[in-house]
Structures are given as structure tokens and as C-alpha cells.
Amino acid sequence: MPTRVIMHVDLDYFYAQCEELVRPNIKGKPLVVCVYSGRTEESGVVSTCNYEARKYGVRAGISIVRAKKLLETTEATFLPVNRALYELVSERIMELLKTYGDSFEKVGIDEAYLDVSASTNASFKHAEEVASRIKQGLLYQEQMTCSVGIAPNKLLAKIASDQTKPNGLTVVRPEEVKAFLAPLSVGRIPGVGKKIEEKLIQLKVRTIADLSTLNATILIETFGMNLGNYLYLAARGEDDKPVKEREQPTQFSRIATLKRNTHEITEILPLLYDLATSVTLKLTEKNMTCRSVGVIAILEDLSIHNKSKILEFPTSEECVIRQLSKELMEEFLHAMPSAVVRRVGVKLSILAMATGQADISQYLDE
DNA sequence: CCCTCGATCAC
DNA sequence: CCTCATATCGAGGG
Numbered sequence: 001m002p003t004r005v006i007m008h009v010d011l012d013y014f015y016a017q018c019e020e021l022v023r024p025n026i027k028g029k030p031l032v033v034c035v036y037s038g039r040t041e042e043s044g045v046v047s048t049c050n051y052e053a054r055k056y057g058v059r060a061g062i063s064i065v066r067a068k069k070l071l072e073t074t075e076a077t078f079l080p081v082n083r084a085l086y087e088l089v090s091e092r093i094m095e096l097l098k099t100y101g102d103s104f105e106k107v108g109i110d111e112a113y114l115d116v117s118a119s120t121n122a123s124f125k126h127a128e129e130v131a132s133r134i135k136q137g138l139l140y141q142e143q144m145t146c147s148v149g150i151a152p153n154k155l156l157a158k159i160a161s162d163q164t165k166p167n168g169l170t171v172v173r174p175e176e177v178k179a180f181l182a183p184l185s186v187g188r189i190p191g192v193g194k195k196i197e198e199k200l201i202q203l204k205v206r207t208i209a210d211l212s213t214l215n216a217t218i219l220i221e222t223f224g225m226n227l228g229n230y231l232y233l234a235a236r237g238e239d240d241k242p243v244k245e246r247e248q249p250t251q252f253s254r255i256a257t258l259k260r261n262t263h264e265i266t267e268i269l270p271l272l273y274d275l276a277t278s279v280t281l282k283l284t285e286k287n288m289t290c291r292s293v294g295v296i297a298i299l300e301d302l303s304i305h306n307k308s309k310i311l312e313f314p315t316s317e318e319c320v321i322r323q324l325s326k327e328l329m330e331e332f333l334h335a336m337p338s339a340v341v342r343r344v345g346v347k348l349s350i351l352a353m354a355t356g357q358a359d360i361s362q363y364l365d366e
Numbered sequence: 367c368c369c370t371c372g373a374t375c376a377c
Numbered sequence: 378c379c380t381c382a383t384a385t386c387g388a389g390g391g
Contacts, residue, residue: 014377035380045380047377060377063378081381108377108383191385193375226386253382294370302379306371343380369391377382 001240003174005127007114008149008157009097009134011090012166014110015048017144018086019079030056030076034064037257042068047081051166086110093142100134103243111161113154115243124150124173131169152177155239158190177237182209189234196223211235248288248351253296254279255345261300263340265330272329275346276322288351289314293324296345297332305339306347307332314352321348 011017015033020026030053036044046067049058056070064078090109098104101114120126131148138144147168149160156177160170172180186208187197199222205211212235220228233239254275262268272295283290294308307328315321325346333339 037380043378045378047380061380065378083381110377191375195374224387249383251383255381257380292369298379304372308370310369345381347382367391370389372388373386375384377380 002117003122004115004117004152005120005122005124006151006154006157006243007101007116007127007131008151008154008161009112009114010147010149010161010165011093011110012145012147013048013050014090015081015086016050016053018089019082020050021089021143022085023077026077028052030058030071030074032058032064032067032071032076032078033081034067034078036064036080039257039259043257089142089144093138093144096137096141097134100130101243103245105243105245107246113157113243124171128169128171135167135169153237153239154241154243155190155234156180156237159184159188162188181235181237182207182212184208186211189231191227191230191234196227199223208235248353249286250351251347251349252279252282252286252290252351253345253347254282255296255298255343257343258341261340261342263333263337265326265333268329268333268341268344269326272325272344272346273322275344276325277318279346279348280316280318280321283348283351284316284354287354289316289354290321290348291315291350291352292348293321293328294347294349295325295328295332296343296347297329297339297341298343298345300340300342302342305332305336308347308349310350314350316354321346 016031019031019033032049032053033047034044035047042065044064046058046060046062046064048060053076058067058070086109094106094112097112101116102118103115105113116127116130120130127150131150135146138146145167147161147165149157149170151157151160151172152174156172160172163170184207186192186200186205216232219232223231256271256275258271291314292308292310294306297305309324309328
């Protein structure tokens with residue numbers, strides 16, 4: 001494979017930055033975007049916050065109550081998540097970014113990869129100029145900042161964009177890869193979260209330099225074929241996955257918190273039906289069908305349980321999905337009489353584009 | 367190989 | 378003190 005030049009663009013504190021965009025008056029003050037669970041007035045967690053709020057120790061994932069305490073001396077704003085807004089802004093920005101790459105890959109709502117190998121003649125210097133233009137364009141057209149990583153592959157570009165935030169630009173040239181990676185914590189490798197990091201620490205591995213001393217055999221023994229191989233290559237900064245547009249999503253899900261914990265299906269059903277309806281709406285909006293329906297139950301101890309079923313025929317019928325959700329939840333409650341449920345969800349998977357035939361029902365009575 | 371389920375990641 | 382959404386993997390049963 002010839003040397004590639006890959007760019008990873010990460011929009012800074014995206015949800016909060018979108019909110020700043022539509023509320024220029026609060027710019028410069030702490031802003032916290034919250035997921036309110038609806039259980040009590042203030043219950044829920046922080047989704048994202050701007051850097052002013054981070055100065056006070058606010059982080060994604062902490063409770064809203066805690067964030068309010070941390071910010072009680074300030075004129076902070078707390079807003080509920082407004083996904084529709086962020087998706088709108090995201091779509092516009094992605095269209096803009098797309099124009100700069102030979103190929104383009106959107107990853108989630110706030111990040112994207114661009115392969116600029118051909119358009120820059122494989123020049124990192126030139127790519128850096130492209131990145132500057134992207135940053136200027138984004139600021140001018142969308143009043144938004146981003147952090148960019150430029151490197152020989154997606155793995156390194158992503159780690160690089162994470163290196164300097166917000167409003168950063170980090171370039172890792174092929175000859176710099178080893179020195180760049182060596183001191184970083186293994187947790188900086190995408191796919192290495194708390195659990196895998198803990199396992200690695202058991203093996204006395206903290207940095208990527210440490211990781212690179214383990215041979216492939218031990219990694220595969222410890223983490224399985226797939227992850228083991230991935231870690232072996234990641235430690236060396238190797239990744240040959242192409243930048244390519246994502247195909248259709250493969251699942252849709254909705255989850256929400258019950259007003260109070262319960263084991264009673266009757267107490268769960270109204271919410272479960274709402275979720276089934278909402279996720280089915282998403283399915284039909286996308287003109288798709290599903291062949292698997294599942295329910296999620298999160299118990300009072302926060303343990304997560306799934307139950308799903310594959311259908312003989314694809315469906316997008318709300319009544320079918322509702323009915324199956326109910327049956328699956330009943331089965332789960334029956335199988336686990338001790339379960340005290342806190343949150344429930346509905347998940348649709350094995351998706352396909354609808355062909356125009358609503359479902360098989362139209363053939364039943366000809 | 368198909369199905370189901372839990373685990374993990376990361377948004 | 379506890380949100381939401383998605384992708385992917387591995388195990389285990391058939």
C-alpha cells in the first residue's frame with residue numbers, strides 16, 4: 001500500500017457548540033447540555049458541556065445535580081439535548097467537509113475521515129493547508145471550531161485529532177509515528193476503554209510503547225483473534241482500513257427511564273409502546289424494514305438485559321413491533337421474577353430498505 | 367451456519 | 378447516582 005494521507009475532523013464539544021451557535025448571547029459562559037431522565041425535576045446526566053464549564057470540573061456523564069453544584073457560583077446555562085438541531089447542523093457541515101476529500105466517511109454525528117492522498121499528492125504539508133482551509137471555512141460558514149488530525153491512516157488520524165483540543169491541528173508524519181505513539185496511554189487507542197485498559201494494566205502495560213513489547217500470540221490469547229490482532233497492529237500505528245462511506249445503519253433503538261422501578265408489565269407497557277412507536281417511526285422515515293425486534297431492560301442495579309427475536313419476514317408495522325415488544329418483555333419478566341426494572345428499550349435490527357410491499361399481509365387474502 | 371444474549375466501546 | 382444509541386465481538390446452543 002502506498003503512503004496515504006488521512007484526515008480526521010472532530011467537531012469540538014459538538015452539542016454544546018451547536019447550542020452556542022443559536023444562542024450567541026451566552027457565548028463565553030458555562031453551558032451544559034443535559035439528558036433529563038424525567039424521573040424527578042433534576043435527574044439525569046450531562047451529555048456535553050463547553051470548555052468554560054469544564055474549567056469547573058463538569059464532564060460528560062456526571063449527574064446534572066453535581067454539575068449544578070460545581071457551577072453554582074457562575075451564570076451557567078443548562079439545556080436539554082436537542083438532537084434534531086445537532087443533526088441539522090451536522091448534515092450541513094458534513095456536506096462541506098465532503099468537498100475536501102477524495103473519499104469521505106462520516107463517523108457518528110460529529111466526526112469524519114477524509115482521504116486526501118490524491119488531492120494533496122501525498123504531501124502532509126499540503127494536507128496541513130487543506131486542514132487550515134477546512135477550519136477557516138467551518139468558522140466562516142458555521143461559526144464552529146474543530147480539531148483535526150492528519151496521519152498515514154485512520155487510526156493515527158483519530159488519535160492525532162484527539163491530541164490537541166479544542167480547535168487543534170496535529171500532524172503525524174510516517175517517520176514520526178513511533179515517537180508519537182510511544183508515550184501515550186493505551187486508553188488513547190480507539191476501542192480500548194476501561195475494561196480492556198484494566199486487563200492491560202494486569203499485564204503491566206500502560207503506554208503504547210509497553211503494548212508494543214507484547215507479541216501477537218499473547219495478545220490473541222488474552223483478547224481473542226480479532227481484538228488481539230487489532231491491538232498488535234495499533235501498537236505499531238498500523239491500520240489499512242480504507243476511508244469509505246458508511247452504508248445504511250444496521251439498527252435503531254430507543255430507551256427511556258420509567259417513572260418508578262417496577263416488575264409489573266402493566267406499569268411498563270405505556271412507555272414500552274411509546275418507545276416501540278417512536279423507533280418504528282424512525283424505521284419508516286428511513287423507508288426501511290426490520291427482521292429482528294428486541295427489548296432492553298435495565299434493572300435497579302443497572303444490570304442490562306436483552307431479549308430479541310428474529311422474524312420470518314421483515315416488517316415495519318407498528319402494531320407488530322408493539323406486540324412483539326410486549327411479548328418479549330413479558331417473557332423476560334417471567335424468566336426473571338426477581339427483576340426490578342428501571343429503564344426499558346426497544347431495538348430494531350437486521351434492517352433492509354423497504355421494497356414498496358408493506359409486508360406479507362397483502363398476499364394473505366387474495 | 368443461524369440465533370440469542372451478554373459485554374464492551376464510545377457518543 | 379446512573380442517558381441514549383450504535384457497532385462489534387465472542388460464547389453458547391442448535
